[in-house]
Amino acid sequence: MTGNWLLRVGPPGGPGTPWGRVVALPHAGGWPSAFRAWRRVLPAGVELLVGQLPGRGLRAGEPPLHRVEPLVEGLAHAVAELEPLPYAVVGHSFGSVLGYELTRELERKGLPPELLAVSARQPPCFPSEPPFGHLRTDAEMLDHLVEIGGVTPELLHRTDLVRSALTAIRADLEAMETYQRPPSGTGVPILSLGATDDPIVVADRLALWSLETTGPFRRRMFTGGHFYLYDPTTAATVAADLVAALAPAAGHPPGGHPDHGTTQ
Template structure:
């Protein structure tokens, strides 16, 4: 297994073969943002499957990993400001952004921020998160009790059941998860979308996200749009086989313009739902 190597700044952990383990110079970059409370190690399956010329940068937010002692931030804006600033300072490489669950919200806003700097990625892959046209509604998950939050995380596969009886281990994780959930649930859809093509990813058996809604990420870009579905529950993206298949697609494939692709809707107007796409009442999403 290839472990994280190479230099690390506060916000980005450089991992995988592209970090210099083989001496081969990276030609492409994958910028990855984990789920709520996720450590950089969430993407360990990805640094195992990426080719030697692909660099993996994984976000390391306050309150986890080497930054465990720092207080987490409960603001998408504050997180994206720091992430985009430090990403812009790195050596330029063609890159793709991939975010999972809460990481999709960060990835979307990071993409918009990098566009404003003239450093846009060539593709945004959003995974296991409903599009911004479906805002989070109360009761908010970040206001749940520790016991309720732990129970939910265990049900969706985000925490091992044996940790339910180890509060000394889970409390630091819960602080980061709660902060990320608050940031996600208070996030407001921006007035403008992105011109970067979007690839929406999800699992047909995800107990948290309505898979049919993923198509509506097409409303957030004036670029191309595609959608791909897999199996494996809410955390399907980290399964080795799925990681390998999706990584190959991100590095080799670029979604082209979709015929009749809709522009982002005017703020304040109802969001049109394409024929055949059900729009059930909003479902709560957690990490």
Template sequence: MSEQWFWTRRPRPAASSRVVCLPYAGGAAAAYRAWGDLAPGHVEVCPVELPGRGVRMGEEPYRRLTPLVRALADALEPLLDRPYTLFGHSMGGLLAFELTRLLRRRGRPEPTHLFVSASPAPGRPLEPTVHDATDAELTARLRSFNGTPPEVLDDEELMALALPIIRADFAVLETYEFVAEPPLDIPLTVFGGIYDRAVKPADLAGWRDHATTVRFRMLPVGHFFVDELAPELVRLVTAGVSPVCDPAR
């Protein structure tokens, strides 16, 4: 059933298109809580809730990308009745990319535009790997992203709930094996943070190999900017992107 994957979605029956939003590692659909109010009336925002978080906290999270993307594609099927775009931040960017490729292989409608945000280009090794590290090492990795409040990282009870989900998401990322396919024949826009210490411009440049039309836009932020820049991101995602900035040039 798709309802559990999109339980925070607020249907707009008259909307002419949808934006499907995929979360970062450890994130939930709540990361896009403001997007529905910010989007124009003709756009329906559909945040994805992955197993293990939100109302799905009692479900086992996925630890591998392939079965997760297959489940996402199945859940998305009822929403393919009108044009849509995909937006994914960090881990969500990789999920959005592989979801698009799977839909293409299945012969299903592809998004009209793919947006990936603070997400390394596929095929780049992720080092160091932390999904099998100790809790202390994993927490230190999260601290280095500078996106989780210190009081949360220092709260043992909160972290005891969060770390299993974060560990599973890192396993999805770190066990992923890229398989080459022809570039996507849809527009791909890549957002990056100029001050992002986790995903640097060089990590983004490889996206140009994965679609026939690729645009880059660098923003004056760090890694976690989905909430911070929600109004601008919603505007760009729903109305197209300009100007263009290529981090490799």
């Protein structure tokens, strides 16, 4: 099950046994390749595992799932099967919802991460409201994706790619838009991330992820639109935060990366 739900992106960045791990969950419809820039910025000894959901990538032949619960169940099972290592979870957009619920589930199993980083998604105290994205027509959804930078106009003529991508995106959006805030949060520290120029996220709401944890909380803001997290420079900055959280638990020095964000 681990091999289905999590894809190891490249080897750890150096020789020897991994001492830490990052579990990354991409945006709605996202493939593991969304986090390819992250492999280059994580230090030696930290492995990168990216969520691979049904209906895309190597699982393109499987029907996508339309609710958060079975997705989290599969991901949690996969993480629990791994060799124990200090790890952090980072989710982008829809991946933030999955990351939050994955963290809560693994905490219940006694396997909490050292840090949860949630990116480009308002906290659960702001539930989705109509009009819902998953009910858009294909044409409306494509127009929206082009507008926010999720699809390049050059790909629109590739109907084979577009059709499968829209099926996965629509399923993920339905899962996100039907998700309800749980009655309790987590004790895992949360790092809330966003872009000040994100066209679909209200930046001020990101501070309210603080309501979802009884542990430490920080917010960091960048620029670069809705998909800012996949930029190599931003990835290096956020990766450094995650590694700094892993290093004490692993007994390793955190190392350094250039700092390009602002902490709030």
